[in-house]
Amino acid sequence: MSIKNNHLTAPEYELNFSDIHPPFETQDAALIEANRCLFCYDPPCMKSCPTSINVPKFIKQIATDNLKGSAHTIFSSNIMGAGCSKVCPVEKLCEGACVYNFMHETPIHIAKLQRYATEKAMDNKWQLFERKPSTGKRVAIVGAGPAGLSCAHTLSREGVDVTIYEKESKGGGLMTYGIAAYKVTPEFCEDEVNYITSIGGIDIKYNQELGKNITVEELQRNYDAVYMAFGVGLARQLEIPGEHLDGVIDAINFIYELRTNDYSSIAVGDKVAVIGMGMTAIDAATQAKRLGAKDVTLLYRRTQEEMPCTEHELNIAKLDGCNIIWLASPKEVLGVGGKVTQLVCNTMKLGEPDASGRRSPVATGETITLDVDMIIKAAGQMPFETLVNSNKIENSKGKIDVKDKSLTNLEGIFAGGDCVNGGREVVDAVQAGKDGAKSIMDFLSIN
Structure with a gap:
């Protein structure tokens, strides 16, 4: 077993990552x-x-x-x-x-x-909206993902001049960097960003990260209002022994690398374990298989009834040949020479419902051990709690607190999307951007 790249031929990569719909x-x-x-x-x-x-x-x-x-x-x-x-x-x-x-x-x-x-x-580059004359109002948006772009386009249509600060070199956020390549290509995402900004009045400044290149104080000083739409992105850790052995990676980075490099350059193991059962876990598992992994196993601590992904997504993984082990929770990662070789999991049973309404997984005292050479952690994403706290924005464990859908505790500062809800669908972020734009226009007394 070994982690290597270039498992397949160029035509095989093209076939495996062709449009699934x-x-x-x-x-x-x-x-x-x-x-x-x-x-x-x-x-x-x-x-x-x-x-x-x-x-x-x-x-x-x-x-x-x-x-x-x-x-x-x-x-x-x-x-x-x-x-x-x-x-x-x-x-x-x-x-x-x-x-x-x-x-x-x-x-x-x-x-x-x-x-x-x-x-x-x-x-056909149809421009279906006519931008109103400039109002002279200027709004800064942090993040060129779905929430930020939606907010920007809504504001621009009303004559507001928008500047988006984006930490990556391309816009699109999760669409560009965090979704399986067979669903949507980076090239399409770039075209979509360009189409959205073609209305005019939207300037995107790339490689500009909040807390490093720009500050909230600067934005407040230079703009009439600010919309926070920087999403989430910190991978949740497993907090188990051996987690930092070579070969253990998080799904966010795995998918990011796949989205920003040639498929043949992405290293993948022969025997891969993916921990989690959300959409990101499914995307990581299916793409590992399509990159040439011989054996991919998804592990989830609950049962299919409680899984966060849809049955449709699960079926994609099954059709790709991924294995599923329910009621298994990672306990320890074992390795030789600093490299992962085995994953030990507790077998679980379901107890009483927790705060989410799902029955809580409880260890039975028994374990199973899988031979692996790569482990992909997809146990969820965490908000940027340190960033939020450093800017004195009221929050709940990093998720920005808002009232009336987008108002923060800071005057002229609004927020929406994943940095508020902790991570939902792209379409939810788009609606959040619309809600944010409405609140900002009310604040600026536009319309």
Whole structure:
């Protein structure tokens, strides 16, 4: 067993990381699907979307060959509608609410139709919004992820001049750096950022990190308002012996490296254990398999009933050949010569429900041992607690406290997205950005 790169040939990498949700190949295919829609009154699909996209309306516009109108309907509610069509867990949102499910029929492929309209808009560079004349107001946004970009576009449409400070060299946040490459490519993310900023009035300053290159005091002094949208990103540690042996890495860094380098340069083990069962864990496991790992095992301390990922995501891992071990919690990492060789896990049973409402895992006293040469930790992400505390922003263990959806305790400072909620879906961050923009416009007495 060994950790190495370049397991596969170039064509194998291309195949393994090709689009997992291919678009409609023809206009006729899109029209046929659009005409399946029942165009429900008081549609449940719209209610289940955090950004409240008018799903029946945009599908009807596709059915009547009004693609510009369809894209405008989508982008009016969700400026990242193109990206969300690729990464949203639609099976628990719009498509999961489709009335066809209650008729025991296949739900409308809402995401695929959304992708059809929005990608046409991006490919043709349709500018569907006209920016109002500048108000003279200036807003700083920290973070060019979904919440920050959504807030920026909403403000810019109203004539507010926006400057985004982004610590990475590219925008997009989680979309660019934290999602499986077979769902959305970095190239698409760059195109989406460029499309969003093409409205004008949005300047992104890259490689500018809060607390290093800029300070809250500077932003308060130079801008009329500030929106914090820097997300989360610190990997939660396991706090077990052997955790720092060579070969034990966190999923955030693993996916980041994969998103920013050629696939052939990414080292992966032959026998990989992934700890966790959230979306990040699934992405890490499936990509390890697609990079050439022979054996990938996902371990979760609870049962399938309590898992945070969707069944759809779990099925992707299963189809890729990943193994699943339920009721297993890491106890110790063993190694030889400083390199990981085994993972010892406690076998668990479920006890009484905890604060989250899920039954708590309790050790049975028995253990299992897996032979591994690589362990990927995907036990969750933690907020930037030190950063938040150093700027005297009220918070709950690093998650910024807000009232009225985006107001912080500091005058003129607003916040939203993962740095507030601790980490949800991209579509939730987009809605948070819209909420933040509304609060800022109220604060600046715009409209």
